Amino acid sequence: MKWEDVALSSSIIIVLTLLTPYLDKIGFSFWLKTVCGTAVLFSIIYIVLPKIKFLQKSVTKKVGWLSMISILIFVLILGDLIN
Known part of the structure; x- marks a missing residue:
């Protein structure tokens, strides 16, 4: 397991937990929220994460999980505090 895998799963959790209520407040429709969430996730997965050198290092499964x-x-608690 790499730190990149941990960051990938964390970014999915963060985007799905924190971006969706924000887009609800703005008034986006379901389809537009889906497109925005998908675009943000793909940009994180394919543009941001591979560029960070630290995330290419290995980590044990126990530490990763x-x-x-x-x-x-942390993100779920933060999401509840924001909403």
């Missing part, structure tokens, strides 16, 4: 779970909990 613990990092993903802690980021999930």
Whole structure:
């Protein structure tokens, strides 16, 4: 497992948790929210993450899963505080 995998799953969690309520407040339709979320995710996956050198390093599965779970909990709590 690489740090890139951890960052990928974290970015998916962040985009789905925090971007959707923001787009609801603006008044975007379901299809436009889907297109925006997909565009943001693909830009993160194919443009941003491969360029960061630190994320290319290996990490043990235990540390990777613990990092993903802690980021999930933090983002869900932050999403509840924002809404």
